[in-house]
Amino acid sequence: MKCPFCSKENTRVIDSRPADDNSSIRRRRLCDECGKRFTTYEKVETIPLIVIKKDNNREQYDRSKIEAGVLRACHKRPVSANEINKLIDEVENEIFNLEEREIESKQIGEIVMDKLKDLEAVAYVRFASVYREFKDVNTFMEELTKLLNNEKK
The missing domain is CATH 1.10.246 (Serum Albumin; Chain A, Domain 1)
Structure with a gap:
């Protein structure tokens, strides 16, 4: 995952948990380059509607x-x-x-x-x-x- 702050590719997941609706996952990530943290959400991809x-x-x-x-x-x-x-x-x-x-x-x-x-x-x-x-x-x-x-x- 690319860091939104420094655009480097070296990030890692430090915490994962279900999001509010239980149909997605909230992930806290840490950039190994700049040390900043950010959140991403992972959702199941559905059939195109x-x-x-x-x-x-x-x-x-x-x-x-x-x-x-x-x-x-x-x-x-x-x-x-x-x-x-x-x-x-x-x-x-x-x-x-x-x-x-x-x-x-x-x-x-x-x-x-x-x-x-x-x-x-x-x-x-x-x-x-x-x-x-x-x-x-x-x-x-x-x-x-x-x-x-x-x-x-």
Whole structure:
């Protein structure tokens, strides 16, 4: 592993442990050249997943796109970075547990919205408004009404 500080190849693992989600390993490393320590994460490589977009274009799955959407939805909301990462991990696990090689972006969006609904109502509505492309106030109100009716149950 190349040292991020001095770019030398002489590094060694000094500690390993499972990461929070138990699907990756956290490794503390020490550079033999500069003596600095750094952390790496090792994750199982999965089958490449292709996402079918709304316009029928296909592109490789990219976790950062889900992360960006969720971060925008949670902006200035009382949601911690850990909660956001946990939500994204849950979405990813659900997607990969389907064991499909291709998935529609619509399906990913629905999974994200389902998880956001349980996490934070305002973030859910923000995400839904962009994802479902609300055209007017009535569409927005319909979604809010559904959300309010579900909370009353």
